[in-house]
Amino acid sequence: xxxxxxxxxxxxxxxxxxxxxxxxxxxxxxxxxxxxxxxxxxxxxxxxxxxxxxxxxxxxxxxxxxxxxxxxxxxxxxxxxxxxxxxxxxxxxxxxxxxxxxxxxxxxxxxxxxxxxxxxxxxxxxxxxxxxxxxxxxxxxxxxxxxxxxxxxxxxxxxxxxxxxxxxxxxxxxxxxxxxxxxxxxxxxxxxxxxxxxxxxxxxxxxxxxxxxxxxxxxxxxxxxxxxxxxxxxxxxxxxxxxxxxxxxxxxxxxxxxxxxxxxxxxxxxxxxxxxxxxxxxxxxxxxxxxxxxxxxxxxxxxxxxxxxxxxxxxxxxxxxxxxxxxxxxxxxxxxxxxxxxxxxxxxxxxxxxxxxxxxxxxxxxxxxxxxxxxxxxxxxxxxxxxxxxxxxxxxxxxxxxxxxxxxxxxxxxxxxxxxxxxxxxxxxxxxxxxxxxxxxxxxxxxxxxxxxxxxxxxxxxxxxxxxxxxxxxxxxxxxxxxxxxxxxxxxxxxxxxxxxxxxxxxxxxxxxxxxxxxxxxxxxxxxxxxxxxxxxxxxxxxxxxxxxxxxxxxxxxxxxxxxxxxxxxxxxxxxxxxxxxxxxxxxxxxxxxxxxxxxxxxxxxxxxxxxxxxxxxxxxxxxxxxxxxxxxxxxxxxxxxxxxxxxxxxxxxxxxxxxxxxxxxxxxxxxxxxxxxxxxxxxxxxxxxxxxxxxxxxxxxxxxxxxxxxxxxxxxxxxxxxxxxxxxxxxxxxxxxxxxxxxxxxxxxxxxxxxxxxxxxxxxxxxxxx
Amino acid sequence: xxxxxxxxxxxxxxxxxxxxxxxxxxxxxxxxxxxxxxxxxxxxxxxxxxxxxxxxxxxxxxxxxxxxxxxxxxxxxxxxxxxxxxxxxxxxxxxxxxxxxxxxxxxxxxxxxxxxxxxxxxxxxxxxxxxxxxxxxxxxxxxxxxxxxxxxxxxxxxxxxxxxxxxxxxxxxxxxxxxxxxxxxxxxxxxxxxxxxxxxxxxxxxxxxxxxxxxxxxxx
Numbered sequence: 001x002x003x004x005x006x007x008x009x010x011x012x013x014x015x016x017x018x019x020x021x022x023x024x025x026x027x028x029x030x031x032x033x034x035x036x037x038x039x040x041x042x043x044x045x046x047x048x049x050x051x052x053x054x055x056x057x058x059x060x061x062x063x064x065x066x067x068x069x070x071x072x073x074x075x076x077x078x079x080x081x082x083x084x085x086x087x088x089x090x091x092x093x094x095x096x097x098x099x100x101x102x103x104x105x106x107x108x109x110x111x112x113x114x115x116x117x118x119x120x121x122x123x124x125x126x127x128x129x130x131x132x133x134x135x136x137x138x139x140x141x142x143x144x145x146x147x148x149x150x151x152x153x154x155x156x157x158x159x160x161x162x163x164x165x166x167x168x169x170x171x172x173x174x175x176x177x178x179x180x181x182x183x184x185x186x187x188x189x190x191x192x193x194x195x196x197x198x199x200x201x202x203x204x205x206x207x208x209x210x211x212x213x214x215x216x217x218x219x220x221x222x223x224x225x226x227x228x229x230x231x232x233x234x235x236x237x238x239x240x241x242x243x244x245x246x247x248x249x250x251x252x253x254x255x256x257x258x259x260x261x262x263x264x265x266x267x268x269x270x271x272x273x274x275x276x277x278x279x280x281x282x283x284x285x286x287x288x289x290x291x292x293x294x295x296x297x298x299x300x301x302x303x304x305x306x307x308x309x310x311x312x313x314x315x316x317x318x319x320x321x322x323x324x325x326x327x328x329x330x331x332x333x334x335x336x337x338x339x340x341x342x343x344x345x346x347x348x349x350x351x352x353x354x355x356x357x358x359x360x361x362x363x364x365x366x367x368x369x370x371x372x373x374x375x376x377x378x379x380x381x382x383x384x385x386x387x388x389x390x391x392x393x394x395x396x397x398x399x400x401x402x403x404x405x406x407x408x409x410x411x412x413x414x415x416x417x418x419x420x421x422x423x424x425x426x427x428x429x430x431x432x433x434x435x436x437x438x439x440x441x442x443x444x445x446x447x448x449x450x451x452x453x454x455x456x457x458x459x460x461x462x463x464x465x466x467x468x469x470x471x472x473x474x475x476x477x478x479x480x481x482x483x484x485x486x487x488x489x490x491x492x493x494x495x496x497x498x499x500x501x502x503x504x505x506x507x508x509x510x511x512x513x514x515x516x517x518x519x520x521x522x523x524x525x526x527x528x529x530x531x532x533x534x535x536x537x538x539x540x541x542x543x544x545x546x547x548x549x550x551x552x553x554x555x556x557x558x559x560x561x562x563x564x565x566x567x568x569x570x571x572x573x574x575x576x577x578x579x580x581x582x583x584x585x586x587x588x589x590x591x592x593x594x595x596x597x598x599x600x601x602x603x604x605x606x607x608x609x610x611x612x613x614x615x616x617x618x619x620x621x622x623x624x625x626x627x628x629x630x631x632x633x634x635x636x637x638x639x640x641x642x643x644x645x646x647x648x649x650x651x652x653x654x655x656x657x658x659x660x661x662x663x664x665x666x667x668x669x670x671x672x673x674x675x676x677x678x679x680x681x682x683x684x685x686x687x688x689x690x691x692x693x694x695x696x697x698x699x700x701x702x703x704x705x706x707x708x709x710x711x712x713x714x715x716x717x718x719x720x721x722x723x724x725x726x727x728x729x730x731x732x733x734x735x736x737x738x739x740x741x742x743x744x745x746x747x748x749x750x751x752x753x754x755x756x757x758x759x760x761x762x763x764x765x766x767x768x769x770x771x
Numbered sequence: 772x773x774x775x776x777x778x779x780x781x782x783x784x785x786x787x788x789x790x791x792x793x794x795x796x797x798x799x800x801x802x803x804x805x806x807x808x809x810x811x812x813x814x815x816x817x818x819x820x821x822x823x824x825x826x827x828x829x830x831x832x833x834x835x836x837x838x839x840x841x842x843x844x845x846x847x848x849x850x851x852x853x854x855x856x857x858x859x860x861x862x863x864x865x866x867x868x869x870x871x872x873x874x875x876x877x878x879x880x881x882x883x884x885x886x887x888x889x890x891x892x893x894x895x896x897x898x899x900x901x902x903x904x905x906x907x908x909x910x911x912x913x914x915x916x917x918x919x920x921x922x923x924x925x926x927x928x929x930x931x932x933x934x935x936x937x938x939x940x941x942x943x944x945x946x947x948x949x950x951x952x953x954x955x956x957x958x959x960x961x962x963x964x965x966x967x968x969x970x971x972x973x974x975x976x977x978x979x980x981x982x983x984x985x986x987x988x989x990x991x
Binding site for chain 2: 076124501611614618715
């Protein structure tokens with residue numbers, strides 16, 4: 001033995017000497033490799049841990065942002081129909097009952113409504129549940145009472161119109177573990193993870209048992225993945241089922257179990273697990289799945305229904321109860337039998353549950369009823385919020401949507417398009433359209449329709465259809481002129497004669513009129529009202545393309561526009577929402593109000609985070625804008641929009657402008673009354689001719705919608721520096737009221753033309769005509 | 772969700788063990804657990820509730836100070852009483868309520884003061900007295916939604932924005948109020964005083980003087 005020891009020590013000595021001699025030994029290299037491997041593994045685990053935590057903690061409390069419509073403000077004297085109130089209540093989920101004993105119900109008796117509201121945390125005040133009586137009379141609200149006493153004003157709790165999960169099409173109705181029916185958890189654990197309470201994230205016993213069960217059954221009846229592993233899989237969604245991924249999931253499961261307790265993991269799982277697909281919307285979590293499949297809250301479901309939801313965990317598409325009811329039923333019953341086998345339910349209960357039908361409701365898309373409007377909200381939010389800011393904490397977003405206006409806009413577009421297709425013998429389904437409705441003074445968006453079938457989300461034409469606007473641009477040209485009142489008034493003579501404009505590129509542009517005829521001598525007023533192209537081009541070139549471009553910019557068009565001559569006839573391509581901004585400034589008397597779809601954003605508890613306040617900026621002097629808008633009334637009474645006068649009634653004054661583009665590709669109308677501004681576009685998505693002028697198409701949609709909204713007549717609010725004068729347009733002179741052919745016209749103070757002759761007028765007396 | 776702190780020490784020890792186990796599994800050569808992994812995973816701190824950053828815009832701006840502006844603009848008076856008196860047709864209404872009545876009356880030929888607007892205006896005045904300008908502004912915006920052509924309401928909103936220090940908005944709203952037909956000369960003068968104050972604070976002395984002159988002309 002001593003010799004051995006000696007030998008070993010000798011060997012070790014010799015190794016040491018070798019090491020010393022060679023500098024680097026095998027053991028040293030191995031040690032370094034091990035250290036590097038340790039560091040790399042450690043770094044990998046640390047990275048996974050970070051990722052897991054961000055996933056788990058980022059989502060644990062993450063409730064989608066909730067979007068609300070505008071709350072209805074009820075007061076005596078308000079213009080509202082009983083039908084509109086009823087529609088608004090229903091949109092907010094109110095149920096019609098014989099008596100309004102419960103919250104969120106209403107009882108209607110003729111023109112009297114008893115409404116029992118929900119409590120609601122408005123950002124500026126918390127409102128308790130109220131018993132409100134609303135009476136109607138003479139087309140308006142005649143009185144509002146709360147608990148039998150008259151109130152000047154009552155705000156109804158607004159309709160929940162959608163939820164936002166930015167970045168991906170996900171939706172959730174979060175459930176808390178203590179709200180989840182115990183039967184669900186029991187069913188889930190009995191088929192998916194019996195050892196859940198005891199394992200550390202992975203369960204060798206479960207794997208062995210699954211292997212055995214599957215071998216015995218000759219099919220995949222059990223999986224070996226724990227609930228925690230399945231949650232890990234949801235967090236790192238990627239379809240591959242490789243061993244590498246399984247190992248990864250297992251490590252994540254271990255991290256999850258190390259960091260969080262069982263209740264937290266189970267709750268996260270219940271809200272995370274993928275349970276179905278609704279178009280492009282993924283159904284995650286049992287709360288949402290309960291609504292998606294049964295139309296009810298999770299805690300209102302009974303055992304067979306809960307068992308079906310658990311059955312779906314294994315394969316929501318394979319066991320889709322709507323598509324494969326037999327498979328789904330068999331799987332559901334398997335879940336029930338497992339529960340019986342584990343002694344969770346009695347034999348009698350099993351039999352009753354097995355006999356129950358699936359009970360799945362027909363698929364509905366009712367949850368996303370305002371896709372185009374919500375799309376606009378999302379884009380406006382994106383300017384101010386990062387996606388991750390929106391994701392957390394269940395923000396409440398108070399929007400400007402008016403559900404009644406939205407409904408009327410959708411209906412008008414859908415029905416008019418169907419009529420136009422039917423009457424014109426057009427190919428069916430090709431004609432598309434978009435509508436935006438706002439409040440003229442505040443710029444609040446009341447409705448957005450992104451296509452003829454608004455219930456189906458898709459291409460949002462209200463925002464994304466960027467098309468030539470045609471004559472819709474003309475008010476900008478005329479406003480640029482009227483801003484120089486010493487040079488131009490509505491009575492200024494214009495020449496509607498062929499014109500050739502040489503562009504800087506050398507090419508010559510020869511515009512034409514819509515009816516292909518030149519109208520000769522005309523006035524600025526008539527040229528706008530009848531939408532004469534030749535006169536407009538002459539005027540625009542005289543005023544200057546830069547002036548016109550600048551006028552568009554001041555009206556609120558932010559898109560850079562090239563000052564080409566064709567701009568004067570609307571070669572510029574704009575979207576309906578951009579046109580809305582432009583006309584908003586005209587309706588606002590030259591004050592620019594941003595078109596906005598959001599009023600405020602609050603936290604889940606109602607604390608204000610951002611306000612989108614009413615803000616105005618003066619972009620023009622009020623007087624020239626007023627004069628222009630008066631001419632735009634003429635469009636509606638005697639110009640290209642005159643069909644509105646007969647259909648809307650002479651008692652409802654409005655101002656607007658039609659727009660038609662080359663080959664009848666785009667049909668536009670933009671116009672406003674006292675309380676509604678609306679822009680309508682019709683056309684084909686593929687830009688082929690739709691065969692409609694602005695007056696034949698878009699204007700008709702506009703009129704249909706306005707009729708149903710019963711708008712207030714546009715008031716004439718002349719600024720103090722506007723003066724009225726009787727005018728004979730044919731001679732471009734002021735006259736007296738008794739002179740035949742004279743009309744009262746507004747002028748910016750001091751810009752009235754000289755006094756002309758009363759009565760018969762001869763053309764040769766007219767002075768120089770610009771051109 | 773369960774409390775975060777619950778069983779945290781237990782979990783942390785489990786985590787440290789896990790880190791060790793994983794390291795051992797991965798590094799077939801064995802050896803001591805990598806200190807980096809143990810530190811980085813076990814020594815972590817839960818981030819606090821992630822509030823959306825940069826979103827708290829409801830800022831209480833600078834209070835209207837001792838500038839000559841406050842002295843010249845009509846006082847809010849005791850609005851709750853005065854507006855009620857104006858409604859009831861009693862005498863002695865303060866200027867605030869008179870203006871509402873005037874604006875409302877001149878906006879439409881024979882329109883009466885809308886009680887809904889009055890109640891919102893009273894709420895706005897109460898918020899303003901408490902220095903809660905965002906809520907005051909919200910009430911005024913609701914009132915404007917009911918009566919968009921009421922010049923007095925736009926003026927009141929301009930006053931609120933000025934109190935918040937939102938100068939551009941104050942000037943825009945004052946100009947808007949002036950453009951509405953209901954704005955009598957007195958109200959127009961008040962609006963010009965707001966514009967003058969905005970220009971003064973923005974360092975535009977000449978513009979402020981011009982606006983002040985306009986206010987004086989209208990007040991005569």
